[in-house]
Amino acid sequence: MAELHYNSIDPTVARRNKRVAMTGLFVAASMVGLAYASVPLYNIFCQVTGFGGTPGKATDNPKGVIDREMTVRFDSNVANDLAWSVEPAVAITDKIGAVDTVNYIATNNSDKPITGMAVFNVSPEKAGVYFNKIECFCFTEQTLQPGETVDMPIVFFVDPELDQNQELDTIREITLSYTFYASDNEGS
Structure with a gap:
């Protein structure tokens, strides 16, 4: 019978993967937050600068x-x-x-x-x-x-x-x- 080898994940790679995943979640959450805030922020920008009349x-x-x-x-x-x-x-x-x-x-x-x-x-x-x-x-x-x-x-x-x-x-x-x-x- 063939012997199964389970490779354990290197702790350094695991940390990097976790960091990439957290960064991705942060970027996604930030984009959703900016999408909701875009209309009020645009209105404030227009009132301050007179943009768009x-x-x-x-x-x-x-x-x-x-x-x-x-x-x-x-x-x-x-x-x-x-x-x-x-x-x-x-x-x-x-x-x-x-x-x-x-x-x-x-x-x-x-x-x-x-x-x-x-x-x-x-x-x-x-x-x-x-x-x-x-x-x-x-x-x-x-x-x-x-x-x-x-x-x-x-x-x-x-x-x-x-x-x-x-x-x-x-x-x-x-x-x-x-x-x-x-x-x-x-x-x-």
Whole structure:
């Protein structure tokens, strides 16, 4: 009868295999964690840099007002699954740096409470970094009762540093656009 030989695994090889396995698990777990964190991290990146026309969030305008005027136009779009109608604010022309307040008007056209949110964008895209919102309905979910109509205020200013960007010398108009969509929350 043939003799069976059981080779034992060298302890050094076993340690290396364990280290490779642990490193692989760590990398996989890190990738899953980054996948879940990518959307919030991307949103923060966009708000800080103005990337993709994302306006910044401010508490006030510490830089003052300059003589150059800018017209800000407002736009709204409503997703098909949200039974709201939203009327954008009327365009406003003011000096760059002036703090202005406008209102969007939203109405729930259904017979049940509906919670919605809005995402926003600024065009031209390069102006997004200079558009700062102090207060905005887009920072929170909004629940409207059946038939309810509400004013949704935005307090904003255009940063005077826009005037120092030669690429934006010819810009006289900025558009703030909101897209409203149904939230995962179903009413209050």
